[in-house]
Amino acid sequence: MDEDPPSTLEALRGLILRGVYKPGEKLGEVELAERLDVSRTPVREALRRLAADGLVEIVPHKGARVVEFTxxxxxxxxxxxxxxxxxxxxxxxxxxxxxxxxxxxxxxxxxxxxxxxxxxxxxxxxxxxxxxxxxxxxxxxxxxxxxxxxxxxxxxxxxxxxxxxxxxxxxxxxxxxxxxxxxxxxxxxxxxxxxxxxxxxxxxxxxxxxxxxxxxxxxxxxxxxxxx
Missing domain, CATH: 1.20.120.530 (GntR ligand-binding domain-like)
Known part of the structure; x- marks a missing residue:
């Protein structure tokens, strides 16, 4: 039996943890939706969840990016x-x-x-x-x-x-x-x-x-x- 595909959240988390997106790099909703073959709504929700987990930073009027630390x-x-x-x-x-x-x-x-x-x-x-x-x-x-x-x-x-x-x-x-x-x-x-x-x-x-x-x-x- 084929495995179920990962959720949008887990797929995006995986891209970040594998280093596909680097610290400080912008995470555009349109690009991510195309890459993950989903609509922008689950991408937006995934970014919100990842922000709560500390992996993503969402800046008003600027969008989301991978978090980077001092x-x-x-x-x-x-x-x-x-x-x-x-x-x-x-x-x-x-x-x-x-x-x-x-x-x-x-x-x-x-x-x-x-x-x-x-x-x-x-x-x-x-x-x-x-x-x-x-x-x-x-x-x-x-x-x-x-x-x-x-x-x-x-x-x-x-x-x-x-x-x-x-x-x-x-x-x-x-x-x-x-x-x-x-x-x-x-x-x-x-x-x-x-x-x-x-x-x-x-x-x-x-x-x-x-x-x-x-x-x-x-x-x-x-x-x-x-x-x-």
């Missing part, structure tokens, strides 16, 4: 992710099933296969596997609030294709973190799982934004990527 905003997002996903990993250690652990281990091994530098590297595939890994940890918490929060925070950063900024050492650390998170969850050690998840996200933050600066909390000293 470095300070990204620092805040990564701090939130470290706190929320660290909490999720700690909670999941007590609630995750053996079947879920097996699935997480499979995802971690596939990430290792396709993320590490070499002929098999396929970062587009890794984006999907990584999203599935983090979502699976969230679901294992049995908390709809944590799951929804993690999904929203993950998508905002995923739109920036963060792995493109990773050097080889950062990729290796990220791969090792996924495998160690599984080990910590199998040990039912919530503190271990939380600490590795937080380190995993701080590794991503450093790869994307560079070294922490003591001036980031000082509003009088602006910070930009060109300043790194």
């Amino acid at each position: 470095d300070d905003e990204l620092e805040h997002i990564f701090d939130l992710r470290a706190q929320v996903e660290g909490t999720a990993a700690r909670r999941a250690a007590a609630t995750i099933t053996d079947e879920e652990l097996d699935r997480l281990e499979q995802l971690a091994e596939e990430i290792a296969l396709y993320a590490l530098p070499g002929p098999a590297q396929d970062l587009d595939r890794v984006y999907g596997l990584n999203a599935a890994f983090h979502a699976a940890v969230a679901v294992a918490t049995r908390s709809s609030t944590l799951t929804a929060t993690i999904d929203s925070l993950f998508n905002t950063v995923a739109a920036l294709r963060t792995l493109n900024g990773f050097d080889a050492d950062s990729v290796r650390r990220s791969v090792a973190h996924h495998l160690e998170i599984v080990a910590a969850l199998r040990a039912r050690d919530g503190r271990w799982a939380e600490s590795v998840m937080r380190a995993h996200l701080f590794n991503a933050r450093a790869s994307m934004l560079g070294p922490l600066r003591p001036t980031t909390s000082d509003p009088a000293v602006p910070r930009s990527r060109s300043d790194r």
